Amino acid sequence: MPILHGCDDAVLDALEHEARFVRFGSGAAVFERGSVPTGLFFVFSGGVRLMSQCPEGRSKVVEIFEPGGMFGEIGVFTGQRYRTWTQAIGSTVLVHVPRACMLEAVAMDNALSNRMLGAVCARIQRLIDSISSTASGTASVRVASYLLEQLERTLRPDGCIILPAPKKAIASLLNLTPETLSRVLRTMMEEGVLTVGGRRIHIRNRAQLAQMVAAEAVAPTA
Known part of the structure; x- marks a missing residue:
């Protein structure tokens, strides 16, 4: 996973302690809206779409996560129930790192914390750009x-x-x-x-x- 490049062995050990591969068929839910966060997900293969509900009640794709990407970090750092939900795109394999392991690794490695913060900020900027372009553009x-x-x-x-x-x-x-x-x-x-x-x-x-x-x-x- 690109964001883990540069982590030393102690940090990687903390992350892999309870990490596991999880497999999903096409359209399967990775997590549901309102569910309690369990950890961070890395996309190993396949893809995942992040879904939200529009005011009129229909479902909308908000973001698509490809191999090498991560998602679920909001739940990891806030502990709040998910306000969105996710679905696998085709046959998908993810790496799930429990929340406690992720928080331990971030506490040990300031550089990893900064990279994750940068990644989250980049995602926010992409979402802002997306909202701007889809709100009024032809x-x-x-x-x-x-x-x-x-x-x-x-x-x-x-x-x-x-x-x-x-x-x-x-x-x-x-x-x-x-x-x-x-x-x-x-x-x-x-x-x-x-x-x-x-x-x-x-x-x-x-x-x-x-x-x-x-x-x-x-x-x-x-």
């Missing part, structure tokens, strides 16, 4: 922003990205209907911006995606 701009973000995270020179979840979950993350997401991707394909094959997307014209986002940012408001 469907095309939301999709373009998301694809550019994924492209920056993968750092692949060939311009290919693999969506971390099915398109239905990505649509929920962007506050779009699956039909709208499909329509936007189809339009982008027709314009030669990208090609789509299942969850694999090849960005053929990154500059045009960036131009769409920039145009929205400078558009006059009513």
